[in-house]
């Protein structure tokens with residue numbers, strides 16, 4: 001089957017948006033150029049033992065210097081939208097300081113470059129790169145950081161608001177709290193439950209204040225948040241309780257306060273002594289009405305009860321199933337879980353319309369005779385886009401889909417070892433090569449646009 005034949009079978013609404021996604025620390029490089037200062041990811045990646053092979057984002061894809069040709073590349077993929085994140089410490093390199101003009105110029109070039117190429121800019125304020133000076137001053141546990149975030153958000157809305165298609169506050173706050181402060185995998189690499197709960201709450205407050213600040217600045221700018229909801233399943237019938245607790249902790253601590261202005265009852269009961277003192281008082285600030293939300297989905301989560309009865313809530317353990325298809329990073333491929341997840345979330349919570357803001361696969365195919373034959377990624381994308389179409393046909397309001405990622409990049413604790421790109425990057429030369437999956441995606445976007453032009 002050719003790309004066009006297979007893509008034509010996917011039925012999507014007329015104004016459905018296709019895009020590609022990236023994040024600042026993963027692609028920009030130029031880590032200490034033009035006034036940018038360190039974020040917690042610079043510190044973490046420069047700490048021996050934290051990132052595979054000692055890799056850092058110092059150079060990454062050198063996107064800071066190649067923004068114009070990278071935008072040309074995005075245009076060649078025929079997408080209608082580009083999702084990127086701002087580097088907070090490039091724009092505001094010092095505590096309480098002025099905006100950094102060179103940083104501002106860079107994002108002006110990026111956003112204007114999108115508009116010149118008919119790419120709708122979808123911006124993220126926080127993709128995990130907290131300025132180090134804010135971390136040193138108490139980080140997300142401190143209200144000062146939430147206030148600084150609201151000021152930063154207001155600046156973005158004031159300066160860029162009339163050129164952005166949407167803005168999200170946080171990308172995957174689960175990662176910048178639980179993965180970073182409880183599991184110790186991401187910056188700052190701690191394993192501390194009370195701190196984790198304070199950070200979750202602090203980020204929620206920052207989100208609420210930022211939404212208020214941006215609304216006041218530009219009331220017609222569509223605002224949202226991106227969550228990596230887990231598609232949780234019990235590994236056997238007897239572990240249903242574990243699945244409920246896991247969902248409550250890993251999804252409920254985010255969805256319930258953000259969309260319903262409350263924390264999950266069971267989690268609160270179990271964790272009460274560890275929760276921040278003001279957690280009830282802050283809920284009205286946190287639960288701001290949103291225009292949309294973003295779902296990042298890669299793989300399902302199978303759980304059972306934790307081995308030890310002494311474990312703290314949710315006392316669950318993840319289980320890897322045998323005999324399933326996995327990507328090179330080890331994540332199980334199961335597209336129907338995406339349809340089920342969307343249906344479950346819309347059944348459980350009152351949610352605005354959604355974009356799939358990330359979906360994709362790590363496959364480490366290399367360049368052979370000038371091409372990259374990554375058929376498994378193409379198949380992964382096709383299955384998951386069909387899963388989105390299935391959810392839409394069942395009434396779920398999904399407005400668009402962003403492939404993760406435009407190009408191979410710095411995959412956090414995995415360094416450069418895992419390649420998620422539609423475009424291959426040779427890190428020694430910075431040469432970009434569109435992979436087979438990238439050509440397929442470009443055909444899909446083209447045929448979809450051919451049938452129905454994107455709305456402005």
Ligand code: GCO
Nearest residue numbers: 023171172296358404411420
């Ligand atoms: C995330 C992040 C991305 C990752 C991607 C692959 O979802 O973890 O938003 O920055 O690179 O998801 O892990």
